[in-house]
Amino acid sequence: MKTRKYLYILFPSYNDGLALESILKTKFISYTIVPTPRDLSKCCGISMKVEDKDVESIKDIVDGNPNISIEGIFELKKPRKSLFGSL
Amino acid sequence: MADYRELWKSLDMDLEKHDQLCEVLPKFYDEIYLSQEKRPEGMNYFNFVIAEVHGLRIQELAEHRKNGQKVVGSFCVFVPDEVISAADAVGVGLCSGSDFWIPDGEKYLPRNSCPLVKAAVGAKTSGTCPYFQSCDLLVGETTCDGKKKAWEILGEHVPMHVMDLPQMKREKDKIHWMDEIRIFIDELEELTGNKITEESLARGIELINKKREVLQRLYDLRKEENLPISGKDALLVTQIAFYDNPERFIEKTNELCEELEKRVQNKESVFAEGTPRILVSGTPMAVPNWKLHHMIETSGGSVVCEETCTGTRYFENLVDNTGETMEEQIKALSDRYLNINCACFTPNPGRIDDILRLYKEYKADGVVYYTLPFCQTYATEFKKVKEALDKADIPVIMIESDYSLQDAGQLKTRLEAFFEMLEPKKEIAAANK
Amino acid sequence: MYSIGIDAGSVATKGVIFDGEKIEHVIIPTGWSPKTASEEVLKQLLVKSNIKKEDVERIIGTGYGRISMPFVDKAITEITCHAKGAHYLNKKVRTILDIGGQDSKVINIDENGNITDFLMNDKCAAGTGRFLQVMANVLGKDVSELDDLTNNARPEAITSMCTVFAESEVISLLAKGIPKENIASGIMHSIASRGVSLLERINILDDVAFTGGVARSDVIGRIINDKISKTIYKPPNSQIVGALGAAVIGYRELL
Numbered sequence: 001m002k003t004r005k006y007l008y009i010l011f012p013s014y015n016d017g018l019a020l021e022s023i024l025k026t027k028f029i030s031y032t033i034v035p036t037p038r039d040l041s042k043c044c045g046i047s048m049k050v051e052d053k054d055v056e057s058i059k060d061i062v063d064g065n066p067n068i069s070i071e072g073i074f075e076l077k078k079p080r081k082s083l084f085g086s087l
Numbered sequence: 088m089a090d091y092r093e094l095w096k097s098l099d100m101d102l103e104k105h106d107q108l109c110e111v112l113p114k115f116y117d118e119i120y121l122s123q124e125k126r127p128e129g130m131n132y133f134n135f136v137i138a139e140v141h142g143l144r145i146q147e148l149a150e151h152r153k154n155g156q157k158v159v160g161s162f163c164v165f166v167p168d169e170v171i172s173a174a175d176a177v178g179v180g181l182c183s184g185s186d187f188w189i190p191d192g193e194k195y196l197p198r199n200s201c202p203l204v205k206a207a208v209g210a211k212t213s214g215t216c217p218y219f220q221s222c223d224l225l226v227g228e229t230t231c232d233g234k235k236k237a238w239e240i241l242g243e244h245v246p247m248h249v250m251d252l253p254q255m256k257r258e259k260d261k262i263h264w265m266d267e268i269r270i271f272i273d274e275l276e277e278l279t280g281n282k283i284t285e286e287s288l289a290r291g292i293e294l295i296n297k298k299r300e301v302l303q304r305l306y307d308l309r310k311e312e313n314l315p316i317s318g319k320d321a322l323l324v325t326q327i328a329f330y331d332n333p334e335r336f337i338e339k340t341n342e343l344c345e346e347l348e349k350r351v352q353n354k355e356s357v358f359a360e361g362t363p364r365i366l367v368s369g370t371p372m373a374v375p376n377w378k379l380h381h382m383i384e385t386s387g388g389s390v391v392c393e394e395t396c397t398g399t400r401y402f403e404n405l406v407d408n409t410g411e412t413m414e415e416q417i418k419a420l421s422d423r424y425l426n427i428n429c430a431c432f433t434p435n436p437g438r439i440d441d442i443l444r445l446y447k448e449y450k451a452d453g454v455v456y457y458t459l460p461f462c463q464t465y466a467t468e469f470k471k472v473k474e475a476l477d478k479a480d481i482p483v484i485m486i487e488s489d490y491s492l493q494d495a496g497q498l499k500t501r502l503e504a505f506f507e508m509l510e511p512k513k514e515i516a517a518a519n520k
Numbered sequence: 521m522y523s524i525g526i527d528a529g530s531v532a533t534k535g536v537i538f539d540g541e542k543i544e545h546v547i548i549p550t551g552w553s554p555k556t557a558s559e560e561v562l563k564q565l566l567v568k569s570n571i572k573k574e575d576v577e578r579i580i581g582t583g584y585g586r587i588s589m590p591f592v593d594k595a596i597t598e599i600t601c602h603a604k605g606a607h608y609l610n611k612k613v614r615t616i617l618d619i620g621g622q623d624s625k626v627i628n629i630d631e632n633g634n635i636t637d638f639l640m641n642d643k644c645a646a647g648t649g650r651f652l653q654v655m656a657n658v659l660g661k662d663v664s665e666l667d668d669l670t671n672n673a674r675p676e677a678i679t680s681m682c683t684v685f686a687e688s689e690v691i692s693l694l695a696k697g698i699p700k701e702n703i704a705s706g707i708m709h710s711i712a713s714r715g716v717s718l719l720e721r722i723n724i725l726d727d728v729a730f731t732g733g734v735a736r737s738d739v740i741g742r743i744i745n746d747k748i749s750k751t752i753y754k755p756p757n758s759q760i761v762g763a764l765g766a767a768v769i770g771y772r773e774l775l
Contacts, residue, residue, distance in 0.1 A: 507596065
């Protein structure tokens with residue numbers, strides 16, 4: 001069982017996401033670009049899934065780069081039912 | 088979050104219904120793609136493209152149109168992208184891989200039509216696909232009866248050009264297809280107001296060849312013993328090739344390949360040792376039809392290659408770029424495209440040769456023959472393919488399935504049983520080594 | 521050394537305990553929960569053979585309910601299990617026709633019981649035990665009574681393959697006053713033809729084993745025998761072949 005907790009960073013525009021991505025890459029912080037879960041926002045578009053342990057350093061990066069704005073960091077806990085049934 | 092609602096409204100979309108479509112995709116993508124272990128980092132770009140599928144790319148198309156360029160939508164690997172590019176138009180492959188569009192398609196088409204055709208018609212008529220809405224022209228082709236008749240219906244909603252693809256490969260058919268390419272050139276010149284020249288066509292050929300080369304580079308990596316990428320990720324890359332900006336796609340896919348080449352050096356695999364390697368052969372899988380790959384890769388198998396239109400049929404063989412006159416170029420295009428072994432041709436021995444060759448090249452253990460329901464050509468051709476595979480002692484299973492997920496349980500049983508059947512064969516082969 | 525195989529099908533859950541030669545079995549209705557049914561089968565098997573759970577070294581789950589058995593060591597598809605079960609019972613078997621409660625399948629095997637090819641019917645009740653059950657209901661009989669009812673009567677043709685259409689067809693035949701024997705005989709012919717047409721889609725090899733719940737009917741077995749010129753082998757207990765195969769696979773893994 002996976003016990004890692006994931007958090008989602010939402011952005012006002014995909015450009016902010018890509019800007020953050022390029023910094024995370026240089027700092028070897030792992031991230032996944034994902035379609036924004038509908039439970040978090042009704043708008044389509046990208047957000048970034050990151051690990052719990054990296055959140056503080058990511059917050060520092062965002063604070064230190066005024067050209068990157070984010071809409072917030074959200075946690076998603078809801079267990080999801082498989083769309084393929086109980087495979 | 089970027090708000091694309093104004094953009095969608097300007098494309099005359101049904102926003103409310105479109106919202107229902109947007110509701111499903113993130114969950115579906117999350118379950119199928121984001122649940123994978125050891126995914127290459129380079130897949131982040133493709134996650135990005137999917138996340139922005141109805142956003143950024145649509146905005147880009149809108150900007151092209153604002154600058155006076157035309158957007159040309161197509162459905163099939165026979166439509167020569169080189170010509171579209173040479174006319175300075177933007178080509179987009181239209182995806183028709185979702186169950187969501189079937190009910191709207193069935194308002195116009197018989198229920199026993201193939202899901203791909205039903206979804207294409209439904210996507211347009213329901214006004215929920217921004218790609219269809221962005222197209223100045225749709226290009227159809229005569230690869231099957233279902234499509235031929237559907238173009239007549241789609242033509243009532245959007246300007247339509249149909250290319251008459253011959254169904255045999257005799258000399259006169261090649262001449263005919265060259266003629267069809269000439270007519271297509273005229274059509275695009277008229278649409279765009281741009282003259283297609285030897286230079287612009289050469290540039291188009293170069294660009295699309297580059298796209299094919301990078302896909303071949305990616306697929307070559309799937310021939311490795313240690314698979315650096317899952318089958319469904321590779322499928323996604325190919326699907327995205329149909330509608331992404333080609334220059335950016337080439338760059339990003341090359342980056343992905345560099346990462347995968349490192350994995351190969353380090354003998355890293357995304358699958359456990361001994362996972363059966365499957366060659367999928369059959370009908371195309373349009374976004375978001377990831378069902379079969381997902382079922383295979385969650386039932387104990389791995390997909391190493393697709394002998395499909397969203398696979399090798401899309402990118403194998405380059406267009407000869409040595410032609411200097413327009414006639415030579417058209418001949419080169421015709422030769423490359425008529426070399427695709429689609430089941431619409433009779434006879435079609437080339438496809439069997441392809442399957443046997445790809446089975447060896449990709450070191451496959453078995454073939455999953457996939458066909459969408461009501462696809463007569465591919466379903467009928469199974470008999471010949473099976474005979475040839477039986478003769479070569481290559482295990483094959485036929486899976487007929489549409490976009491809905493109701494048959495998931497039964498498919499899983501069949502696939503698992505097929506992989507169980509491959510095990511003793513693999514053991515014998517290993518012992519003989 | 522003991523191994524157990526449990527086959528949770530749509531209608532019945534079957535269990536077999538195996539010690540290398542002797543076998544003991546249990547069959548119960550699956551009901552709505554394959555999980556509960558398979559747990560019950562396990563319990564009954566242990567009681568029936570007077571063996572403690574600790575002495576069972578391997579449990580293999582199969583059938584459509586195989587994913588809902590938390591206590592098994594491994595889940596294997598019913599296709600592989602039927603192949604192994606039929607091969608264990610009769611080494612001459614090369615083709616298996618299995619007609620269960622909601623699906624039917626044909627399997628070709630080699631001399632070692634390894635599968636060489638297989639086919640499953642589509643997601644449809646036609647030609648399965650479900651078809652038989654629906655028809656028996658219309659006739660006001662239990663499925664187990666159909667064999668006796670036919671009583672060598674001339675079969676009244678049932679032309680619809682679809683279970684829903686065939687049901688209305690049988691109702692109208694009854695209304696026309698056609699004797700139940702002839703209708704029952706027609707039903708048996710209809711299901712046998714479906715089995716034969718599935719068989720004909722694969723390369724039929726001698727001997728042919730006929731298994732699954734529907735194989736309990738001698739009449740259907742005889743009709744199939746008449747239609748294909750192959751030796752038909754019917755196991756003494758056609759329902760437990762999958763569970764037996766699972767138990768045999770488990771036992772061999774212990775060796």
